[in-house]
Amino acid sequence: MLKAHIDQYVLKSRARTVLFFILVAAVFFIDKLTLGPLAAVQLHDMLETDFPRYKPMGELLFKHGLYFWYPNWPGGAPAFAWHHSPFYILNIAAQLMPLWAVYGALVILMMSAAGYGMYRFLSGYLNADEWVSVTGGVCFALNMQLTSLFALYTFSYAFPLYFAWSFAGKSGQRLNNRIINNRILKLLGLNLIVALSYPVLTLPYFFFLETLIIVLLPPEGQNARLRMLIKTFLVWFGYILICLPVLYGLYKYIPYSHRTYVYDAASFTLFLKNLHNGLIGSSLTTMTLIPLAGAVAIVDKSARVRRVLIVIAVVVFLSAVFSPAMNVIFKGTLLEKMDLGHITTVFPIVMTMAAFMAIDAVIKDRRLVRRFLTGAAVGTAYAVFTVFIAKTLETQGTQTLILNIGSGLFISLMIAENKGEMAALKILNNPAAAFIISLTAIAAVFYFSPKTLTTADLISIAPVLVAAVFVFFGLSKSSVLRVNAILILAAAIFFSVRFTRFFGEESVPYISIFPDISVIEKLRADDNHSGPFRVASLDFVYIPMVQNRGFETPDGRGPLFNKYYREFIAILRAPQLDNFIVRHNFDTNRYNLFISDGFAGFYLYPYAFLNNRYFVITTDKSGSGPNDNFKTIYTGTTTDDYTGIWKNILSLYARPISVVKCNAAFDRWYLVKKTSVLKSDEDVYSAILKSEGEGLLDTAYYSNSSGADMTIGPKEPIVPNGVLSTGDKIIAKHYSPDEIRLDAEVNSPAVLVVSNNYDPNWRAYVDGQTTTVLRTNLAFQSIVIKSPGHHSVVFKYEDTVQKYMLLFIPLGMLAFNYFIIIRQSPIDGVQGTSSLPGV
Known part of the structure; x- marks a missing residue:
């Protein structure tokens, strides 16, 4: 019955399939569509770290044009030393719509792309049955939410879609013969994926994963594997060029980064523990442990299942090697700073792929059913063991176990189909059974939630319940759709209140993070009148x-x-x-x-x-x-x-x-009475600490270990000693991210301190003449004004190399899109197919 309904209602046309996955995401995030700013949001690593920057970064871009220093972050930082540039697409979107709408649109887009992409990947490249691929797409779309991955890990969501659009169709044929329209859609879709992505945490392992899939699961057609590998290299090389300004900014900022690392002694026992937890823990959180156990049971009977399990083994091995507990191996190297432990973000991709390739193999060869179900039973038993005894999952173990058993039961019913209808679901035609199952689904969600329901939870659940009840009473009048109605009711309640929310990922409404407070807005007027x-x-x-x-x-x-x-x-x-x-x-x-x-x-x-x-x-x-x-x-x-x-x-x-x-706030720039040059940063730290901060009113502290030579020659210091000019006028003429212009009136040589973070790319000019910018008071900037009188002082952030990096963006876009733009030619041995199937 499930297969028949998917064929009839989902696979009838490509447009209907796309709409199906959009509706799945819309139901899952129905509160985003109905509650607006009252809907709960994912606080951790989204609304705390990323979203607060989008609007102000975009405002600075529209006001000043492209800039290279972001002043709003504590003390300031290079604008490209983030995971995106100032012209990042969400910076622009935040100028056109409220952040809650940006967030809602983003999560729905990502979930839709995840589901549809996995469907296309399974059916178009791996040749799985269409209805199995649709089910795999829904599973992937859901487990991407349940693993608490952040929507801004774009390629984690969209990699299957990128792969399906970039490469082969079923049996080497095109996935869509409408070449022009298909090419435009691919160009728009693939470039949107790139525009949304954060490069550093996605670059190394997605190239590796794609190469691994092509090598182990090659497409049909002579020379297709080699040509796909060539294209893979060109595509990801293009992606590197597109992201080069950000990559350069991040790499250059490494010496100034505050981050510290904790090192433990590596051991073989610890490595084995990381292997186990990586495999079992990730398969539990992606609801794939049970089907993967079934896959292991038939590994000797299916070459494709065997190869996808090898992909999992390689990824799990690398995750163990790059886990934080093994950091000591890469101590002090660039690999340590690249956070390659984030390879765990590809777990949902490879595990969903392996699980549904195994299900497809069983459905196509029913002789494997018994072995698969036996393996699934063993997997269920081990899931219980690892949750309650081995304690592989530190939190929410019971809830995750329930999800796995539920998904295992559903998969078992899938492969137990008899003549196109699930015999076990016939009882659902009984209204009493439907009522009992619905109540059970509701009770499960409320009973097993690991925390007390809050007001935000109840408000977010309300539109889900309304939609579910409407679907139930609206569709269950038709006996043909009764089973679907009940399944939709159970799934809507069970998943749309989302275990991610109960896990604390979406526990606060947007309005409580970004409330409208008029007094805060009024401070902007003060900012314009009294200086920054x-x-x-x-x-x-x-x-x-x-x-x-x-x-x-x-x-x-x-x-x-x-x-x-x-x-x-x-x-x-x-x-x-x-x-x-x-x-x-x-x-x-x-x-x-x-x-x-x-x-x-x-x-x-x-x-x-x-x-x-x-x-x-x-x-x-x-x-x-x-x-x-x-x-x-x-x-x-x-x-x-x-x-x-x-x-x-x-x-x-x-x-x-x-x-x-x-009323006693220091000005952003001020003059000091004297200077103190000490041997090291530690001495500067101690001196300021002893003065309890009061010394900063009178003294600028310098360290001889700061990297700057404190003398011009053997006898002439850069920093003057003795009593300096104070109490004179400093007037701000211009303040922007990359440039500060001041007028200074001093009666004697002076030291001007600016409480913005020191960075070697800042340059200073006094009356048009270059002067040295020194690191002062550990963190900030200062210059010496050598003569009395009126002076024009200009600070500029100048990074010429960073500007040149921007020239690589159009070259990268050309390389990334090359195989979509160019005219296709047949692959040798596969008549009528493209040089790279499906492109």
Whole structure:
């Protein structure tokens, strides 16, 4: 029956198949379509680290044109030293639509692409039956959500679609004979995949995976394998060229990265444990352990199953080698910094591919059914063992086990078909049975959720229940569709409330992360009148909100912090870092740089040195610090600006918030009274720490180990000694990401400090003459103004090589799209096929 319905309703036309996978994603994310900003979002590594940058980066691009320094991140960082450039497609999209809509469109697009791509890959390249391929596509689309992978790992979702569009069709024939339309769709689709992708975490292993598939599972046709390998090299070489500006930016930033690594002694026992956990843990989280156990049982009977299992073995082996526990092997090398442990993101691809190739083999050769089901039974038993006894999964083991057993039961029913109809499902024609199964599905979701349902969960479930009930009562009137209606009801409830949400991946609504607070918007006017300043968020929940508003911030969450800036923050946080736990978290956390953990004894004053004009906090601390130079300008909740029914709804997500103005904030640029040149960074750190920050008012500290020569000649130091000019005027004339222009009036030689992060690509000019930019106070910049009088000072971020890297983008696009653009020619030995099948 399942096969008949898929053939009748899904495979009737290519357009209908595409629509089917879009509807699967739309049902799964129905709350995104109906609730808008009230829908829950995936907080970790999405709304905390990536999304807050998109809007401000795009705003800077539209305002200033292409830029190479991103000032909004703590202290500033090279704009290309992220996983994307300033003209990244989501930076542009965030200017045209609200972020919640960008997020919703992205997750639906990615899930649709994942499902449809796996269907095309299985049917078009691996020659699996169409209905089996459709089922595999749905499974892949779902398990990409259940593995908690982030939507921005684009190639993890879209690799099967990319492969299917790039290469062979069934038996070496074209997948679509409408050449012109097909070529345009491929060009648009493949280039959208590239535009959305983050290069560094996708580049090495997707090229390797593609090569491995072509070598072990070659297409039909003479010389096809060689030509596909040539195309693979050209395509991925083109991708490297497209991403070269970002790759260069990241590589060049490595010496300034704050990230630290923890090394353990490698051991063979640990390696074996990594192998086991990589294979079993990933197959459990992708709901493929049971069919993979069945695949192992028939490995000697099917060459294609044997080869896809080899693909899995190679990937699992590499994941064990590149696991964090084995970092000591690559200590200090580039391989360590490439995070190749992220090869685990290809697990859903290879495991879904292997599972459904095995199912296809059994359906085509029914003599294998008994062996496959026996292997599946063993896999089920081992799943129970590894979850409850071996504890392979640290969390959510019971929930994952239920999903695996459910998928195993469904697959067993698939291969047990008799004359096109699942005999075991005939009982579903009984309304009483339908009612019982529906209640069981609902109870399973609520009973096995690992945390108490929150308001966000209940609101997100509501549209799912409405849609499911509508489908049930609307379609079950037809006896032909009754089975489908019940399955849709169960699947909609079971999957659309999503175990990912109950796992904590989608537990907060968008509106609670980015609320509309008018007082925050009003700070922008102050920024325009009083010069650039930073806004600090002293509580974790407000960091994305402040960054999303386009303010420069001293704190943040993400993998990219300047290591010198981090050391400066350690000085300001010194009272808190006396606590061992806080110090350990500060030193080892790769992604967080919070200027407050909320510990007692915290006070605001030290952060005046970071040019912080305002603080967004949970509780009012305006009385802390010397002279009470802090004034609370707002106290309330994050939903006070809403009215009517919206206020009643949003009040469920209200958080207390206060905004404090600092009247003692340091200016972004200032003059010091004297200088101090010390032997090392450690000496500078100690000197500033001893002065409790007060010394920064008068002194610029330098380290002779900073990489810059502190003398012009044997007797003439770059940094002047003695009393320097202070109290003179500095007027800001222009401030943009890549250029700062100041007018300075000094009465004697002076040292001008700018509290932006030091980077060797910053250049300074005094009255048009080049002067040296020195690293000051560990993290920041300074220059020497050698003579009294009026001076024009210009700071410019200049990276000529980075600009030249942009020239490789069009060359990369040409190489990447070459085999789609050019006219096709037949493969030797396969009449009527293209030089590379399906292209």
